Structures are given as C-alpha cells and as structure tokens.
Amino acid sequence: MLHDPTGTLNIQKQYALSIRRAYRQRFHEVETLLSRLNLGPTSKEGFKEKKVPSSTNVILNVLTLAFHDLKEIINHFIKRTFEKAHKDTARVMNMQTITYSEAKLQALQNMNYHYIEKLSKNRIAKFKEVMEQGMSEGKSQQEILADVKQSFNAVAWKSEQIARTEVVRAYNKATVEACKTSAFTDTVRFFTERDENVCPLCKPLNNKLININNMQNALLFPPLHPNCRCALHPHIKVEEEETDD
Numbered sequence: 140m141l142h143d144p145t146g147t148l149n150i151q152k153q154y155a156l157s158i159r160r161a162y163r164q165r166f167h168e169v170e171t172l173l174s175r176l177n178l179g180p181t182s183k184e185g186f187k188e189k190k191v192p193s194s195t196n197v198i199l200n201v202l203t204l205a206f207h208d209l210k211e212i213i214n215h216f217i218k219r220t221f222e223k224a225h226k227d228t229a230r231v232m233n234m235q236t237i238t239y240s241e242a243k244l245q246a247l248q249n250m251n252y253h254y255i256e257k258l259s260k261n262r263i264a265k266f267k268e269v270m271e272q273g274m275s276e277g278k279s280q281q282e283i284l285a286d287v288k289q290s291f292n293a294v295a296w297k298s299e300q301i302a303r304t305e306v307v308r309a310y311n312k313a314t315v316e317a318c319k320t321s322a323f324t325d326t327v328r329f330f331t332e333r334d335e336n337v338c339p340l341c342k343p344l345n346n347k348l349i350n351i352n353n354m355q356n357a358l359l360f361p362p363l364h365p366n367c368r369c370a371l372h373p374h375i376k377v378e379e380e381e382t383d384d
C-alpha cells in the first residue's frame with residue numbers, strides 16, 4: 140500500500156485509467172482503419188508508393204486525435220485536484236471555503252497539457268519513423284499493427300506517469316495558493332512518502348517548514364522528480380507552539 144501524503148492517489152488512479160481508455164479507444168480505430176486499408180506486401184514498390192503515405196497519415200491523424208481527447212480529461216482531473224487542495228486547506232484552517240482563482244487553475248491545466256503535448260510531438264515523429272521503416276521493409280500488416288500497438292502503449296504509459304506527477308504538482312501549488320489567499324498561515328510543511336520508496340532527493344526534506352513567500356526554489360516544491368508523491372501541508376503556528384511546550 141502506497142503512502143499518500145497528498146491524498147490524491149484515487150484521483151491519480153482514475154486519471155491514469157481515463158488516459159489508458161482514451162488511447163485504447165483510438166488504438167481500436169487504428170486497427171479498424173488498417174484492416175480496411177488491407178496493407179500487406181503485394182509488390183514492395185507499390186506498397187512503398189501508394190500505401191505507406193496514406194496509411195501513415197491516417198494513423199498519425201488518429202494519434203493526434205488521441206491527444207485531443209486528453210485535453211478534456213486533463214482539465215477535469217486537474218480541476219478536481221485543485222478543488223480538493225482548497226477544501227483540504229480550508230478544513231485545516233477551520234474555514235468554510237477558500238475561493239480560488241480560475242486563472243490559476245487554467246494555468247495548471249495548460250501546464251499539464253503542455254507536458255503531454257510535448258511528449259506527443261516527440262512520439263509522433265518517432266512513431267512515423269518506425270512505421271515507415273516497417274512498411275518499407277515489407278513487414279506484414281500484423282507486424283505493423285504490433286509496432287503501432289507498442290508505440291501507443293509507450294505513449295500511454297508515459298502520459299500516465301505525467302498525469303500522476305502533475306496531480307501532485309497541482310495539489311501542492313493549489314495548497315500554497317490557498318494559504319496565500321486565506322492569509323491564515325505563510326508556512327507549509329513538507330511531507331515525504333515515508334515508505335521504502337521515498338527517494339534520496341525528498342527524504343532529507345521530510346517535516347521541513349517552508350515559507351510560502353520563499354518558494355522560488357523548485358527543489359522545495361514537490362514533485363521533485365517523476366512519480367514523486369510528496370506533499371506540502373498548511374502549517375498552523377498555534378498548534379505547533381502548543382505541542383512544542
């Protein structure tokens with residue numbers, strides 16, 4: 140069982156699952172399209188000239204559509220995370236709600252999309268290369284489909300990793316924002332995963348108190364690495380003074 144300092148493991152899982160579903164759905168489309176095109180080495184030359192460009196484009200278009208599907212998924216899950224962080228912070232501070240800025244939320248959504256878009260552009264280029272090579276080598280339709288599937292799985296896996304990490308980022312950024320908005324505290328506490336998976340980068344920061352006006356240093360702002368689960372929690376001074384006495 141993973142330790143979950145941000146309390147977002149459930150959102151992360153659903154997010155990753157939605158991404159996997161989106162890719163799987165598009166992959167089925169590719170399968171159908173490829174079978175309609177009826178690729179298959181008849182004559183190698185004809186294959187190269189006619190079928191390679193058209194089928195590559197068809198598949199690349201579908202892949203591009205898969206990234207479009209992700210936009211809605213990203214916006215949904217980052218919003219849920221952002222709202223959860225504001226609710227959690229309000230609860231700690233005994234406040235009803237903390238109103239958040241729509242612009243700050245959108246900035247986080249865009250940042251997440253940007254990472255996945257960057258990934259997609261790299262992968263599309265690579266993907267095109269692999270496919271064209273496979274086709275010009277006269278690979279069978281099944282072999283090409285296997286290559287396509289592998290590429291889809293690789294992109295999906297990496298996108299899921301980005302999603303998990305970005306949920307942690309959104310949660311922590313929103314927590315700091317909520318602290319700033321409420322003006323209740325200017326300090327947050329760094330919580331690591333506290334299990335065997337905690338990395339050497341995060342470990343020394345466990346329990347460290349950080350002033351939120353002093354967070355330009357990216358090494359204090361989790362995620363510090365892909366799949367980092369560390370959290371920033373609002374720190375209430377009164378409580379601390381009581382326990383210290």
Ligand SMILES: [Zn+2]
Pocket residue numbers: 331332338341361362363364367368369
């Ligand atoms: Zn960490």
